[in-house]
Amino acid sequence: MDDKLFEILEYGVYGASILLILIGLYAVLTKRSLIKIVIGMSIIDGGIHLLLITIGYLKGGTAPIFSPGYEEAAAQMVDPVPQALVLTAIVIGFGVTAVALSLIIRLYRHHHTLEIDEIKRLKW
Amino acid sequence: MIYLILIFFLLILMLSAAVYAVVQKDLLYAVIATGVISLVLTAVFYMLQAPDVALTEAAIGVALTTIIFLITIRNTKRHEDDYNKKDNLKSPLK
Amino acid sequence: MKKFLVILILAVLGFHLFEAFSGLGLGVTRFEKGVKDYYLEKTVSELHVANTVTSIVVNFRGFDTLGEVTVLFLAVSAMGGILYKRRHQTGDRSVLFSSSSIVRSGSKLLFPAIILLGVYVFIHGHLSPGGGFQGGAIIATGFLLMLIAYENFSVSHNTLSYIESFAGIFFVGIGLLGFMNGGTFLQNFLPAGVLNNLFSGGVIGIIYVMVGFKVAAELTGLIYTILHEKD
Numbered sequence: 001m002d003d004k005l006f007e008i009l010e011y012g013v014y015g016a017s018i019l020l021i022l023i024g025l026y027a028v029l030t031k032r033s034l035i036k037i038v039i040g041m042s043i044i045d046g047g048i049h050l051l052l053i054t055i056g057y058l059k060g061g062t063a064p065i066f067s068p069g070y071e072e073a074a075a076q077m078v079d080p081v082p083q084a085l086v087l088t089a090i091v092i093g094f095g096v097t098a099v100a101l102s103l104i105i106r107l108y109r110h111h112h113t114l115e116i117d118e119i120k121r122l123k124w
Numbered sequence: 125m126i127y128l129i130l131i132f133f134l135l136i137l138m139l140s141a142a143v144y145a146v147v148q149k150d151l152l153y154a155v156i157a158t159g160v161i162s163l164v165l166t167a168v169f170y171m172l173q174a175p176d177v178a179l180t181e182a183a184i185g186v187a188l189t190t191i192i193f194l195i196t197i198r199n200t201k202r203h204e205d206d207y208n209k210k211d212n213l214k215s216p217l218k
Numbered sequence: 219m220k221k222f223l224v225i226l227i228l229a230v231l232g233f234h235l236f237e238a239f240s241g242l243g244l245g246v247t248r249f250e251k252g253v254k255d256y257y258l259e260k261t262v263s264e265l266h267v268a269n270t271v272t273s274i275v276v277n278f279r280g281f282d283t284l285g286e287v288t289v290l291f292l293a294v295s296a297m298g299g300i301l302y303k304r305r306h307q308t309g310d311r312s313v314l315f316s317s318s319s320i321v322r323s324g325s326k327l328l329f330p331a332i333i334l335l336g337v338y339v340f341i342h343g344h345l346s347p348g349g350g351f352q353g354g355a356i357i358a359t360g361f362l363l364m365l366i367a368y369e370n371f372s373v374s375h376n377t378l379s380y381i382e383s384f385a386g387i388f389f390v391g392i393g394l395l396g397f398m399n400g401g402t403f404l405q406n407f408l409p410a411g412v413l414n415n416l417f418s419g420g421v422i423g424i425i426y427v428m429v430g431f432k433v434a435a436e437l438t439g440l441i442y443t444i445l446h447e448k449d
Contacts, residue, residue: 002125005125006128006244006245009128009131009132009244010243010244010245012131012135013131013135013244014236014239014240014242014244015236016135016138016139018232018235018236018239019139019142019232020139020142020161021235022228022231022232023142023143023146024142025228025231026146026224026225026228029224030220030221030224031146031204033151033204033205035151035193035196035197035200035204036146036151036154036204038193039145039146039154039155039158040146042158043142043145043146043158043161046161046162046165049165049177050165050168050169051239053169053172053177054172055242057172057173057244057245058246059244059245059246060245061173061245062173063173063174063175063347064270064271065175065268065269065270065346066261066262066268066269066270066414067268067414068413068414071262071413074258074259074262077254077258078173078174079254080254080257080258080270080274081253081274083174083176083271084271086177087176087180087271087351088275088283090177090180090181090184090185091180091286091351091433092286092290094184094185094188094189095289095290095293097189097192098293098297098444099293099296099300101192101193101196101444102296102300103300104196104200105196105199105200105301106300108199108200108201114200114201175347176269176271176272176347176348176349176352179339179347179348179352180351180355183355183356183359184351184355187355187359187362188355188358188359188362191441192441192444195445
């Protein structure tokens with residue numbers, strides 16, 4: 001019973017992260033307001049980070065920290081390398097979002113609109 | 125057993141918040157839904173035995189990203205307008 | 219028509235991604251001896267550091283951390299260059315107004331506690347989950363609370379620039395010191411102490427304290443720039 005539930009969980013977590021990437025991609029490709037596009041990029045970031053950490057999970061594993069009393073438990077620890085990569089990726093994703101939003105503020109002050117089709121048509 | 129059911133419930137909550145954030149036209153509600161996605165991601169990261177990543181996502185994804193979006197919405201428009209394809213003479217300056 | 223085409227492309231992409239990842243399996247070991255076994259073993263035997271992710275981020279792959287700190291610095295500089303406000307701009311709503319009295323008195327109580335928590339998190343980065351990035355973000359959240367609650371609370375931009383630059387120079391300086399003592403950039407040259415002690419791991423604790431200061435100053439400067447735009 002537990003094994004069958006664990007198999008369903010495998011499809012569940014991978015499927016949820018791939019669905020998050022697809023929902024964010026739909027927002028980037030279809031929507032017209034610039035802030036909606038940046039929200040879509042933020043959702044894609046969340047999906048990718050979840051996918052990376054799920055790859056490194058070990059069944060019955062524990063966090064990779066050697067507390068006093070657990071110094072010999074290296075065989076049951078989850079993979080620490082994807083966690084180090086995702087740590088960097090979260091901070092850089094936030095930096096990209098901040099620069100994109102400041103560009104949107106400048107663009108709104110100049111054109112007084114936020115739709116990408118209007119901005120393409122307006123001349124100087 | 126209850127652990128797995130809890131993860132399923134959290135994943136369904138995350139996906140419904142994502143769909144709500146994309147569909148909703150009032151941008152304030154969409155930004156709060158993005159914050160809910162980051163919050164649920166923090167809980168799922170903790171359940172997948174990654175406490176450092178959970179701390180970083182909680183501090184940066186929930187608090188700072190939401191506040192930057194809110195300041196941008198305050199400086200620009202709040203509602204996403206409907207784009208009329210047949211109305212080519214609509215002036216953008218009101 | 220366009221939406222139908224987009225949904226078709228997304229369905230094909232989703233099907234191929236799902237097919238690639240469902241054959242992978244969740245929670246199985248995939249290699250006999252991988253990179254993680256080397257890192258997990260060297261962390262205890264050579265470095266005497268309890269948190270493996272800290273030792274990977276600062277010591278084994280420390281150059282990537284230097285690059286990440288540089289990218290944050292570039293992002294804050296770009297934002298400072300993009301945002302400025304002209305003198306007579308009509309139709310702008312002001313972002314700053316004073317809050318109610320509950321928020322004001324509550325934030326005065328919470329602000330020292332949040333700063334203390336952030337400093338605790340980045341000092342004990344190598345013993346428990348935490349580190350420089352997490353502690354810096356927590357401190358920036360504390361400053362954000364004070365900036366929102368009070369209208370004329372200001373952080374002097376000069377002090378933030380000095381702290382950030384000094385922390386960055388210190389980071390590169392420790393790397394160059396390792397160059398002169400051991401042989402490579404960012405090499406560990408201080409003696410590694412006993413496991414689970416505060417002074418263990420050589421340079422790792424010192425580098426993470428500097429990264430904590432730098433990230434806190436940068437994120438506070440970012441929030442301050444987007445709230446108060448210069449003329």
